[in-house]
Amino acid sequence: MCDIRITIPEKGQAIINTIRNAGFEAYIVGGCVRDSLLGRKPEDWDITTSARPEQVKALFPRTVDTGLQHGTVTVMMNGEGFEVTTYRIDGEYEDSRHPSEVIFTPDLEEDLRRRDLTINAMAYNEEEGLVDKFGGMEDLEAGIVRCVGRAEERFREDALRILRAVRFSAQLGFSIEEETLAAAAELAHTLNRISAERIQTELVKLMVSPHPEYLRTAYDIGVTKVFFPEFDRAMETEQRHVHHCYNVGEHILHSLCHVRADKVLRLAMLFHDIGKPEVLTVDGEGVTHFHNHAPVSAELAEKVLKRLKFDNDTISRVCRLVLYHDYGSGASPDMRMVRRAIHKIGEEAFPDLFEVKQADFLAQSEYQREEKLERVEQWRKLYEEILEKQQCVSLKTLAVKGADLIAVGWKPGKQLGAVLQKLLEMVLEEPACNTRACLLEEAQRLLRLESRE
Numbered sequence: 036m037c038d039i040r041i042t043i044p045e046k047g048q049a050i051i052n053t054i055r056n057a058g059f060e061a062y063i064v065g066g067c068v069r070d071s072l073l074g075r076k077p078e079d080w081d082i083t084t085s086a087r088p089e090q091v092k093a094l095f096p097r098t099v100d101t102g103l104q105h106g107t108v109t110v111m112m113n114g115e116g117f118e119v120t121t122y123r124i125d126g127e128y129e130d131s132r133h134p135s136e137v138i139f140t141p142d143l144e145e146d147l148r149r150r151d152l153t154i155n156a157m158a159y160n161e162e163e164g165l166v167d168k169f170g171g172m173e174d175l176e177a178g179i180v181r182c183v184g185r186a187e188e189r190f191r192e193d194a195l196r197i198l199r200a201v202r203f204s205a206q207l208g209f210s211i212e213e214e215t216l217a218a219a220a221e222l223a224h225t226l227n228r229i230s231a232e233r234i235q236t237e238l239v240k241l242m243v244s245p246h247p248e249y250l251r252t253a254y255d256i257g258v259t260k261v262f263f264p265e266f267d268r269a270m271e272t273e274q275r276h277v278h279h280c281y282n283v284g285e286h287i288l289h290s291l292c293h294v295r296a297d298k299v300l301r302l303a304m305l306f307h308d309i310g311k312p313e314v315l316t317v318d319g320e321g322v323t324h325f326h327n328h329a330p331v332s333a334e335l336a337e338k339v340l341k342r343l344k345f346d347n348d349t350i351s352r353v354c355r356l357v358l359y360h361d362y363g364s365g366a367s368p369d370m371r372m373v374r375r376a377i378h379k380i381g382e383e384a385f386p387d388l389f390e391v392k393q394a395d396f397l398a399q400s401e402y403q404r405e406e407k408l409e410r411v412e413q414w415r416k417l418y419e420e421i422l423e424k425q426q427c428v429s430l431k432t433l434a435v436k437g438a439d440l441i442a443v444g445w446k447p448g449k450q451l452g453a454v455l456q457k458l459l460e461m462v463l464e465e466p467a468c469n470t471r472a473c474l475l476e477e478a479q480r481l482l483r484l485e486s487r488e
Contacts, residue, residue, distance in 0.1 A: 041063070155171070186219070461474075
């Protein structure tokens with residue numbers, strides 16, 4: 036116990052008071068304690084108690100049975116939910132994923148002992164203060180991720196804890212304690228028993244953390260080999276080229292640090308060069324080349340993201356950015372080129388490419404870096420000018436629709452769509468043509484040509 040004070044939200048404190056007044060123990064526990072001690076705002080306030088689930092339910096007018104088999108009841112307080120879980124001991128983990136049984140216990144220390152990391156195995160209430168039986172506070176102060184008890188046992192219980200240790204290391208900027216790291220490396224192969232959905236969740240949290248480059252740790256201990264072997268190939272592929280100073284994998288890791296912590300952007304950087312090992316060639320002077328790597332990277336990205344059960348929208352957005360991450364990189368753009376690029380790539384995805392390209396260049400060698408970044412800025416300025424002038428770049432903002440063409444004589448069908456595309460092409464070349472009068476005149480001209488044929 037330590038003389039440390041944590042301010043618990045009023046609703047959470049009311050739940051603790053109600054449970055304690057009924058003669059049971061109750062504490063906030065886990066991540067909310069850790070984050071509070073680090074001066075961070077907790078996302079959730081979980082409560083642990085000696086009361087059984089049915090006893091908790093009897094104390095509050097509104098509860099939700101969110102996980103009774105694990106002792107968890109969600110207590111609703113004025114529309115806000117707080118998870119309240121009974122102290123428990125987990126039975127044998129027969130599949131490296133789930134305990135065979137859950138045994139309720141009246142002992143808080145036994146409940147804390149089953150948790151994965153010391154920094155997640157602390158409890159607190161205002162009366163007893165901080166309950167820290169396994170050195171969590173000491174590890175927080177030292178910046179260390181360490182398992183509770185024997186790391187090998189914790190990882191054998193649930194293999195996902197191996198990836199969680201890397202994830203917490205990345206989120207907090209902590210190092211992983213030596214024994215914990217060694218056990219993680221020894222048991223990394225057991226992650227093959229973990230569902231793709233659970234791995235996806237941890238990977239995303241790692242990617243949007245302050246240190247996405249800590250994925251390197253996952254590679255070093257053999258974790259990526261299990262669920263992302265494509266990355267291992269990238270880490271083993273050299274780039275002997277004036278534009279690069281890292282191998283493919285290290286370039287990817289460095290690029291992650293140069294883009295904001297957005298899921299789609301970070302995943303786009305993770306996959307933008309993942310296809311390079313597939314297309315590697317070496318010329319007579321020993322220089323490596325990766326021609327046509329963007330579409331190959333996009334195909335691999337789709338394959339891996341589907342394997343990890345990502346949703347279709349995320350897959351589509353990430354793969355589009357990967358496919359076009361090199362688009363126009365060597366060109367000095369003009370307004371016409373940028374309009375066509377927006378149309379080709381898509382209005383939603385296009386602005387994200389500036390961040391992707393910038394991150395890519397900043398992770399390369401310094402050779403021509405300033406010129407590359409200046410070209411990105413030229414593309415950005417022209418894009419902003421197109422937005423400001425409200426120039427048409429898609430059928431959505433074309434001054435005529437299909438119904439307008441039908442009104443002047445075109446019949447519904449494929450030909451109608453082809454005519455709209457021709458009108459859009461004209462507008463992409465010359466934005467001033469995007470008026471109803473101009474476009475209908477051209478549509479009528481095309482109709483006359485069609486009728487002659």
